[in-house]
Amino acid sequence: MKAIKNNTYLRALQKKTVDYTPVWMMRQAGRYLPEYRQVRAQAGDFLTLCKTPELACEVTLQPLRRFDLDAAILFSDILTIPDAMGLGLHFVEGEGPQFEKAITSLQQIEQLPVPDPHSELRYVVDAVTQVKNNLDTVPLIGFSGSPWTLACYMVEGSSSKLYRKIKQFIYNQPEAAHLLLSKLAEAVTLYLSAQVEAGVDAVQIFDTWGGILTTTAYQEFSLNYMQQIVQALQARYPEIPIILFTKQGGQWLELIAETGCTAIGLDWTIDIGVARSRVGQQVSLQGNLDPMILYADPNAIKTQVDKILSSYGAGSGHVFNLGHGIDQHTPIEHVQSFIESVHTVSKKYHR
Amino acid sequence: MKAIKNNTYLRALQKKTVDYTPVWMMRQAGRYLPEYRQVRAQAGDFLTLCKTPELACEVTLQPLRRFDLDAAILFSDILTIPDAMGLGLHFVEGEGPQFEKAITSLQQIEQLPVPDPHSELRYVVDAVTQVKNNLDTVPLIGFSGSPWTLACYMVEGSSSKLYRKIKQFIYNQPEAAHLLLSKLAEAVTLYLSAQVEAGVDAVQIFDTWGGILTTTAYQEFSLNYMQQIVQALQARYPEIPIILFTKQGGQWLELIAETGCTAIGLDWTIDIGVARSRVGQQVSLQGNLDPMILYADPNAIKTQVDKILSSYGAGSGHVFNLGHGIDQHTPIEHVQSFIESVHTVSKKYHR
Numbered sequence: 099m100k101a102i103k104n105n106t107y108l109r110a111l112q113k114k115t116v117d118y119t120p121v122w123m124m125r126q127a128g129r130y131l132p133e134y135r136q137v138r139a140q141a142g143d144f145l146t147l148c149k150t151p152e153l154a155c156e157v158t159l160q161p162l163r164r165f166d167l168d169a170a171i172l173f174s175d176i177l178t179i180p181d182a183m184g185l186g187l188h189f190v191e192g193e194g195p196q197f198e199k200a201i202t203s204l205q206q207i208e209q210l211p212v213p214d215p216h217s218e219l220r221y222v223v224d225a226v227t228q229v230k231n232n233l234d235t236v237p238l239i240g241f242s243g244s245p246w247t248l249a250c251y252m253v254e255g256s257s258s259k260l261y262r263k264i265k266q267f268i269y270n271q272p273e274a275a276h277l278l279l280s281k282l283a284e285a286v287t288l289y290l291s292a293q294v295e296a297g298v299d300a301v302q303i304f305d306t307w308g309g310i311l312t313t314t315a316y317q318e319f320s321l322n323y324m325q326q327i328v329q330a331l332q333a334r335y336p337e338i339p340i341i342l343f344t345k346q347g348g349q350w351l352e353l354i355a356e357t358g359c360t361a362i363g364l365d366w367t368i369d370i371g372v373a374r375s376r377v378g379q380q381v382s383l384q385g386n387l388d389p390m391i392l393y394a395d396p397n398a399i400k401t402q403v404d405k406i407l408s409s410y411g412a413g414s415g416h417v418f419n420l421g422h423g424i425d426q427h428t429p430i431e432h433v434q435s436f437i438e439s440v441h442t443v444s445k446k447y448h449r
Numbered sequence: 450m451k452a453i454k455n456n457t458y459l460r461a462l463q464k465k466t467v468d469y470t471p472v473w474m475m476r477q478a479g480r481y482l483p484e485y486r487q488v489r490a491q492a493g494d495f496l497t498l499c500k501t502p503e504l505a506c507e508v509t510l511q512p513l514r515r516f517d518l519d520a521a522i523l524f525s526d527i528l529t530i531p532d533a534m535g536l537g538l539h540f541v542e543g544e545g546p547q548f549e550k551a552i553t554s555l556q557q558i559e560q561l562p563v564p565d566p567h568s569e570l571r572y573v574v575d576a577v578t579q580v581k582n583n584l585d586t587v588p589l590i591g592f593s594g595s596p597w598t599l600a601c602y603m604v605e606g607s608s609s610k611l612y613r614k615i616k617q618f619i620y621n622q623p624e625a626a627h628l629l630l631s632k633l634a635e636a637v638t639l640y641l642s643a644q645v646e647a648g649v650d651a652v653q654i655f656d657t658w659g660g661i662l663t664t665t666a667y668q669e670f671s672l673n674y675m676q677q678i679v680q681a682l683q684a685r686y687p688e689i690p691i692i693l694f695t696k697q698g699g700q701w702l703e704l705i706a707e708t709g710c711t712a713i714g715l716d717w718t719i720d721i722g723v724a725r726s727r728v729g730q731q732v733s734l735q736g737n738l739d740p741m742i743l744y745a746d747p748n749a750i751k752t753q754v755d756k757i758l759s760s761y762g763a764g765s766g767h768v769f770n771l772g773h774g775i776d777q778h779t780p781i782e783h784v785q786s787f788i789e790s791v792h793t794v795s796k797k798y799h800r
Contacts, residue, residue: 269745313720349699369664394620
């Protein structure tokens with residue numbers, strides 16, 4: 099494995115001194131890039147792209163050729179685990195992910211296998227290996243969906259607006275829900291462990307749907323299982339940073355920090371200075387520009403970047419990012435000027 | 450005007466002693482009721498229902514005949530003001546509200562009229578009068594959308610998932626955005642004043658989309674204008690309680706309380722006990738059962754009701770409600786048992 103030339107990203111996560119604030123973007127390998135759309139067309143469909151290590155490697159590296167990003171993130175889908183459990187993931191154009199077999203009974207949950215990452219999910223591990231063989235400039239981030247977020251899709255059968263089925267499920271059959279979530283926590287732990295052993299330098303858990311819950315249900319059904327994963331990974335790989343990102347989790351930062359994670363990913367609704375004052379002693383922070391601001395003029399983007407940098411203030415412990423994935427129609431020249439703004443403006447906070 | 454027999458709702462808002470915690474439900478006059486669907490079918494379309502005072506009065510009163518609710522809320526739509534400004538509101542089945550003319554330029558904003566509630570919005574005032582003539586059991590709540598929420602629909606032209614247009618607008622043309630929001634704040638003030646003069650006993654401002662903003666943008670573009678309305682109404686009608694409801698506003702309770710509003714409406718994600726400890730000295734609280742919990746079994750509903758009541762704790766200042774509008778497929782017998790649970794279980798917190 100090659101040495102990493104620019105480890106600003108890892109240093110910021112560890113709160114070591116840096117010359118500038120490092121930056122990457124959630125969904126940076128994606129549809130807003132014409133070269134991505136070309137590979138996607140070549141693959142035929144999204145899932146084939148995910149499952150072909152050469153292509154997944156190629157699109158992972160694409161944004162790094164265009165932009166001065168401080169980290170790469172593995173290109174994959176958050177629903178690889180339920181797919182490997184046999185639920186039959188497929189994508190309907192314009193409608194997002196769907197499962198052929200949604201979870202409707204305890205019996206189904208009892209029979210769900212915990213996938214072996216070196217077998218059913220081998221394509222992900224192979225993609226990590228290939229990226230690491232071709233990347234020596236910046237660290238590589240591995241990731242997984244959180245158990246709760248995976249369970250939402252598995253029970254709903256698709257994305258949802260109201261999440262009525264999964265909520266009925268946790269309130270009417272909490273034991274069955276906990277069995278499902280336990281299996282998923284075990285599967286995510288194995289999956290992220292395999293990514294670490296294949297070479298990723300940090301891991302992020304995406305809890306896209308934790309924010310739809312009440313505070314107590316969030317603790318019981320989402321955070322509890324992320325904590326189990328954090329503890330298991332830290333016992334095995336104490337040097338690997340773990341970032342937890344719960345969208346709409348701003349109310350729960352203290353609870354999230356208590357898991358022992360390295361960093362918390364913030365959506366754009368929370369002021370990062372407020373977040374730092376609440377949990378900055380315990381964790382690093384990642385975030386948090388509203389991805390819609392990338393549609394504004396470059397001057398407006400720069401103003402908002404500076405607002406976040408100045409709210410965080412001087413010192414390390416901040417990785418700049420968007421508060422959610424970059425949107426598919428974002429102008430590329432705006433992305434360019436966003437990344438330059440972060441690098442240029444942030445220097446004054448690291449003297 | 451007749452005297453109100455049961456003023457538990459108003460007493461709770463004023464933190465006066467009550468025998469039990471009063472309850473009403475956002476969107477309680479609506480599609481989950483078969484008698485509503487019948488009147489709606491009779492009206493032909495949704496907007497005709499809103500604009501026909503006899504029918505609006507009838508559906509306002511319907512839930513009170515079925516359930517032991519402690520308040521009525523005027524049946525209307527939150528987009529009546531932009532419609533009265535000439536934007537051409539209409540509803541497409543299954544797609545929600547749409548405007549014929551969305552706002553795209555400063556010139557359009559400069560030419561927008563501030564509607565006279567006694568002329569273009571006369572049908573709302575007449576509905577209030579009719580309800581008050583037919584309701585002597587509980588108080589009537591009037592309402593409006595917040596300036597920010599109205600602006601979102603006016604600029605997007607419809608509901609939206611990402612709110613890209615309105616965000617581009619506020620970041621690229623903040624002065625134009627402020628002109629629009631100022632006009633809307635004036636219009637909402639006149640509209641709610643007319644409702645008060647026609648007899649409503651309290652008013653609620655629905656800020657459905659404040660939660661999509663950053664903290665500073667929320668203050669500048671949403672809260673600032675709600676505060677102007679609160680101050681104007683309180684100067685004219687100091688005895689009328691004002692409830693502010695920002696969905697996903699749990700992070701901003703202190704800021705919302707500083708407007709001087711009487712009560713804050715809470716969505717379900719925040720723990721009401723935490724909310725009380727943060728702002729309970731300044732305001733009353735309304736909320737906050739996840740409306741999806743009404744799909745769970747009655748026993749589970751009762752458990753969750755008790756959790757909220759016990760988290761709020763002893764004493765007045767709590768109006769029970771859902772954290773968002775009741776969903777259209779909610780079983781009526783679950784609603785019945787929800788309301789009974791609130792009334793029965795809450796007595797022990799008011800001894």
